[in-house]
Amino acid sequence: MATFIHLIADYGPSDPAFSEVVHRLTYEDPTINVQTTEVPPFSTIATGFWIEQLGLHNPAFDGLMIYSNTAPRTEDAAPGRADEGGRPCYLELENGIPVVAVDAGYNLSFVRDAIREFREIDTPVSRSQFRSRDYFPKRVAELADGDMGSLGPERTVQDIPPKPESVVCHVDGYGNIKTSIEASEFDPDGDTVQITINSETMNIVVRDAVSTVEQGTVALIPGSAGGNDPYMEVFMRGGSAATAFDHPDPGDEITIH
Structure with missing residues (x-):
């Protein structure tokens, strides 16, 4: 069970969107502590970089879950893949750290070789502009509490693009x-x-x-x-x-x- 969620998102400097998502997460589970890290708008490279650093190196510890929402709604979000916001996915890294992140662009690329479980998360079909507030926190809190009932089909890491080599x-x-x-x-x-x-x-x-x-x-x-x-x-x-x-x-x- 996770007691500490590190939220990585591209909402912007001092954007109240961070507050709204933190409020929703703690509404779903008041025992969870949440820390936030901002990345530049639509930067899946920065997001992937920090998922790796915080999930694998800084250090990884029992009780940590990483939740990320950087979801550029563009067909060019990753090589060869159409993307309309990306599917929320559940990863378990080789060190046991769980990650909930949108599969878009390079979000998952920096931990691609350290994933031992990779599943889609079932979420309600909606046209909400703010999925990371309206729909994702409930699933994140459930997963943090050990309820895996929302996990859907398995995915293969081969679908994740390799991280860029020199950027x-x-x-x-x-x-x-x-x-x-x-x-x-x-x-x-x-x-x-x-x-x-x-x-x-x-x-x-x-x-x-x-x-x-x-x-x-x-x-x-x-x-x-x-x-x-x-x-x-x-x-x-x-x-x-x-x-x-x-x-x-x-x-x-x-x-x-």
């Missing part, structure tokens, strides 16, 4: 650019690389830790997300890497020359 995933409050490049897959020829993000190209240094980056220098380093195989991060000592690259957004491509 911006998140820009934090310090301007550090978190990427989808895994440290184990990054093998530079030397201690500098040329990198292009958001049409801005720079020569930056490669370092193995923040402590080895000189003041005012932009560097590519193993970052704080990704667990034992961290994602690379563009970092500027004493400044903002995001400003240096003209404020990129999650999903922007990264090219290392």
Whole structure:
């Protein structure tokens, strides 16, 4: 049974939609505590990144459930798949953490290889604009309480697109650019690389830790997300890497020359 729900959604800064969903969740089960994390509008890449980080690495603990609603209602939400808001699905990760998330875009891609159960959730057919408030919380609370009666057909992880290999995933409050490049897959020829993000190209240094980056220098380093195989991060000592690259957004491509 889950006692702590981490809600990841793209409602927007200080959007009362977060309050409405938290209210509905606690109405369904007053014993549940809810924490929220905001991602940019329609960014399934940022959503998938944080589902992985919070569900697998930060740490995963008994009583945690992740509930996410980032559901771009567009036919281009993921490669080769039509999407009219996406189906709410139930996942159990290999560490036992349950996830309720809409199968849209890259929401599930970052945990694709760590899923041991993947099921649709039966929800009422409705044209509500606010499904994550009006219909999903009841199912989330039921699942958090161990009631699996709403689980529908099994799905295959092969239907989930792989995570993108070289994109911006998140820009934090310090301007550090978190990427989808895994440290184990990054093998530079030397201690500098040329990198292009958001049409801005720079020569930056490669370092193995923040402590080895000189003041005012932009560097590519193993970052704080990704667990034992961290994602690379563009970092500027004493400044903002995001400003240096003209404020990129999650999903922007990264090219290392």
